[in-house]
Amino acid sequence: METWAVEAREICKRFPGVQALDHASVAVAPGSCHALMGENGAGKSTLGKILSGIYEPDSGTIQLEGRPVRFSNPMQATQAGISIVHQELLFCENMTVGENLCLEDMPNRRGWVDWGEMRRRAKAWLDAIGADVDPEATVGALPISLQQMVQIAGAIGRGAKVLIFDEPTSSLTQRETETLFDQIRRLTAQGVACIYVSHRMDEIFEICDSVTVLRDGKTVGTRPTQGLTRDELVRMMIGRNIDTASVRAIGTHPDGVLLRVQGLSSPPRFADVSFEVRAGEVVGFAGLVGAGRSEVAQAIFGLDPxxxxxxxxxxxxxxxRTPASMMRLGVGLVPEDRKRQGLVLGMTARENISLPSLPRLSKAGFIDREREYELARRFFDAMAVKAPHVDAPSAGLSGGNQQKLVMAKWLAADCxxxxxxEPTRGVDVGTKSEIHHMIRRLAAEGRAVVVISSELPELLTVSDRILAMRNGRIAGELPADTAxxxxxxxxxxxxxTAVSA
Amino acid sequence: MRRALSVILGSQQFGLVAVILLLGTILTLFGGSHEDRATGQMVNNFLNPQTLMQVATFASFFAIMAVGMTMVIITTGIDLSVGSTYALSGVLTAMALSKMYPIVTQPAPGAVWVAMGLCLGIGLAAGLLNGFLITALGVHPFIITLGTMWIFRGVAFVLSNALSILVPTSLTQFAKAPLGFAQGVTPVPVIAMLIVAVAGWLFLTRSVTGRRIFAVGGNLTASQYSGVPIKRILVIVYAVSGLTAGIAAFLAMSYFGSAQSADAQGYELYVIASAVVGGASLAGGKGSAISAMLGALLISLIQQAIRTLKINQEYEWIIIGCAIIIAVVLDRVSARVGSARLTQGRI
Structure with a gap:
């Protein structure tokens, strides 16, 4: 049998309170692109980080081209030939491309930087992968897609035989994603083994030859992507079928208009946006990244003066319109970035839930602690947040539970x-389905609900009507049942003509 | 019993109190004693009412400001102007009093209340000015308060011609009232410190504004998305900081019997140090009024230790500098241990 480019066998890794990897194994052939899939918390990113030396495994072996290797830091992995392209790119953003590429080994003459040699080396590395980037450019000024190319150039230049991509498309546009895929195809053609960590199914089917699925830190199985269906893959990931029928089964009964928006404009982001949402109705907003959907939501909520x-x-x-005045009218916004916009991570679940409702919970400026606890507990339970108790620090919760916390906060504010x-971004499949049920139930209880999502199946599952935005304008409307x-x-x-997703 | 013990051991203030008690014990044991001239009894050089009260009194002037500073620091801000606000409130008030009551030794009914009102009012106004400048101009508080630090002191300097202005003796009688305590013990500034610290603690932990101060410092964007009036909160913390400078100025001016434009020069650094030793994080979202007071007491105690143990006075700055760094590093270590405990409860 041929030698694997890289093989990890029976890897175990424990973090405080969680067994992240439990005898997980993966093997990747040279010149192939291999996907690591799984729900959030399944251990796919951890495995990628162990292969690239960021974490050390508790037990298990790694073989690189048949030889056993052991890394205690990313430098050793890079020297052996395994590099990682991070989801969060690690650069000194204030320095140039050339400086970043040569950071660990600055060409110098007796301690003085040899700028000419640095430029030459950076240029050679960038040319080797066909990346059109100026070595003199400041990294922070480049778009993420080009920063990624710089990272790839650095990895290949340092002799990587195995390249790990950790959620590489999370902040790329469609076009940039295609450029990245062309790059990956070129690398595999040259014999580089690529490991592609993602939970985006379309991308796995487009770019990968084979896929290894992890669940709860264990390897569920490895399959060639050819002949594999989405349903099979989802079953492997969650161990059961997701059911959308029960979500749609929660009937909504649209009533009088609760939210009416007329001629809302904020050039250059969006213009002339008009729509209505009735009580007891879920209206979905579809659109590409940059179409202006989040910006419209922020403007309604008074965040765009x-x-x-x-x-x-x-x-x-x-x-x-200010957030405070919109709240008084009964409007709540669950923002797309829960860590940055949704939660104060240094505060407990209770303190986050009560934050918008404090004036209602206070007497003479002082918080009535009993009422605060009562309110927090009620919505903590209603959203089924999985945390030991309402005074648990919100920073320690998983992404899905943090999302539930943000929703609990706005339900508590009586919206x-x-x-x-994006109510389910970065949320695992199980919690996602829970949130979908919740959204339908919120509308069934008589609220007007607007859902912005980049996942079309999600919009089709939860909405009654779907509005599509394009370039800052509403391009059309479709009823969800027939869309x-x-x-x-x-x-x-x-x-x-339809564009494939 | 066990539960009570774990609450005490786990509390935010435990480490500081332990260090203060430890240092106090060392001073009691190694400070020696002297003969009291009046009674002929031997008295411990540290553990006697007068010395203890002196330590607390010196601490009280910057402890009160440290309570306000803690609120500012929780919002990720800084107020460098507190020392100058203190000098400005003291000087302006003393000047007004000298117009109203030209002869300081004459009985001056109501002078205490006039002085208190003026000092607190001027401090509050200076703080409000800082707050409005910071929110309206959108300039970092370090820069704004660095500017007003010079401006406030400069105004006090120009108006007073750098002269020391005496205040009516009735103020001193108020600030040094024995209130029935032991001979030579004047507890008024210390009582004021305790009141301000407890009020600050209640305000931070129980009031809506207090909760919002933590929210703004913890995550400005999320607070904005939750309808928290950010600018109002920021104006409030700088106003409170100025107000505490006014309170400290009133007490110190009354206690010492005079005010001048050079008062409290460099005090802002003691105040910031007290807040930080008390666990306030410059990264925001963390701090306690009671701990800030304890931080001030610890710094004052270190100064006393240098006197009691007859360490060369020249070493004072070096020792205080080391103490600040050690305190903050210890706090970080204990926070890391604490957060490791948190992640174990992770779901």
Missing amino acids: KATGRVWVGDAEATR RVLILD TEEALLRLMTGVE
């Missing part, structure tokens, strides 16, 4: 209108 246009909540017009921006991904994509991209 430059926005013009009119907004009514029920019968009341929201004239001077009639709830805007959810298809293809029809939505056409509206989102503005082309007549």
Whole structure:
């Protein structure tokens, strides 16, 4: 049998309180692209980090081209020929491309930097992967996609035979993603083994030859992607089928208009956005990244002082919009970035849930602690947040539970209108389904719910109607029952022929 | 019993109190004793009412400001102008008093209340000015308060011609009232310190504004998304910081009997040190009013230790500098141990 480019066998890794990897194994052939898949917390990123020397395994072996290796830091892995392209790119952003590429081994003459040699080396490395990047450019000024190319150039230049991509497309546009895929194809053609860590199914099928699925730190199995169906892959990941039928089964009964937006504009981000959401209705917002959906949500919620246009909540017009005034009218926004916009991570679950409701919970400026606990407990339980108790620090919760916490916070604030921006981003499949049920139930209870999502199946599952945005304008509307991904994509991209997702 | 013990051991203040008690024990044991001239009894050089009260009194002037500073630091801000605000409030108040009561030794009914109102009002106004400048101009508080630090002191300097201004003796009688304590013990500034620390603690932990101060420091963006009035919160913390400088100025001016523009020069660093030794994090979202007071007491105690143990006075700055760094590093280590415990409870 041929030698694997890299093989990890029976890897175990324990973090405080969690067995991240439990005898996990993966083997990758030279010149192939191999996917590592699994839900959040399944251990795929941990395995990638062990292979690249960021973590040391507790037990298990790693073989590189048949020889056993052991790394205690990323430098050793790089020298042996395994490099990682991070989801969060690690650069000195204030320095140039050339300086970053030569950071660990600055060409010098008696301690003085040899700029000419540095430029030459950086240029050679960038040319080797066909990346059109100026070695003199400041890294921080480059778009993420080019920063990624610099990282790849550095890895290949240092002689990588195995390249690990950890969620590489999470902040790339469609076009940039395609460029990255071309790059990966070129690398595999040259015999480099690529490991692709992701939970984006389309990408796995497009770029990878084979896939290893992890669940709860264990290897579920390895399959060639050819002949594998999505349903099979999902079953491998979660150990069961996801059911969308039970989500749709939660009936909603649209009533009077609760949120009315007319001619909302904030050039250059979006212009002339008008729509209505009725009580008891879920309205989905589809659109490509940059279409202006989140910006519209922020403008409605009073976070964009430059926005013009009119907004009514029920019968009341929201004239001077600020988050505080919109909250008083009963509007809540669950923002897309829960760590940055949604939660104060240094505070407990209780303190986060009560934050918008404090004026309601206080007497003479002082918080009524009993009422605060009562409110926090009620919505903590209603959202089924999995934490030891309401005073658990929110920083220690998993992504899905943090998301539930943000939703609990806005439910506690007694919102009639709830805007959810990417409510399931980075949330594992099980929790995702829970959140979908929750969204339908919130509307069934008489709230007006707006859901912004980049995942079309999600919108089709939870919405009653779907609005598609394109270049800052509403491009069209489809009822969710008859809409298809293809029809939505056409509206989102503005082309007549369907573009594959 | 066990539970009570674990609450005490786990509390934020335990480490500081332990260090203060340890240092106090060392001073009692190694400080020696002297003969009291009046009674002929031997008295411990450290453990006697007068010395203890002196340590606490010196601490009280910057401990009170450290309570305000803690609130500022929790929001990731800094107030470098507190020493100058103190000098400005003292000088302006003393000047007004000297107009109203030209002869300082004459009985001056109501002078205490006039002085208190003026000092607190001027301190509050200076703090509000800082707050408005920071929120309106969007300039980092370090820069704004660095500027007002010079401006406030400069105003005090120009208006007073750098002269020391005496205040009515009735103020001193108020600040040095024995209140029935032991001979030579004047507890008023210390009582004021305790009141301010407890009030600050209640405000930070129980009030809506207090909770919002922590939220703004913990995550500004998330606070904004939760409808927290960010600018109002920031103005409030700088106003409170200025107010505490006014309180300290009133007490010190009354206690010492005079005010001048050079008062409290460099005090801002003692105040910041007290807050930081008390566990306030410059990264924001963390701090305690009670701990800030304990931090001030510890610094004052270190100064006393140098006198009691007859260490060369020249070493004072070196010792205090080391103490600040050690305190903060220890705090970081204990926080890391604590967070490791948190992750074990992770779900």
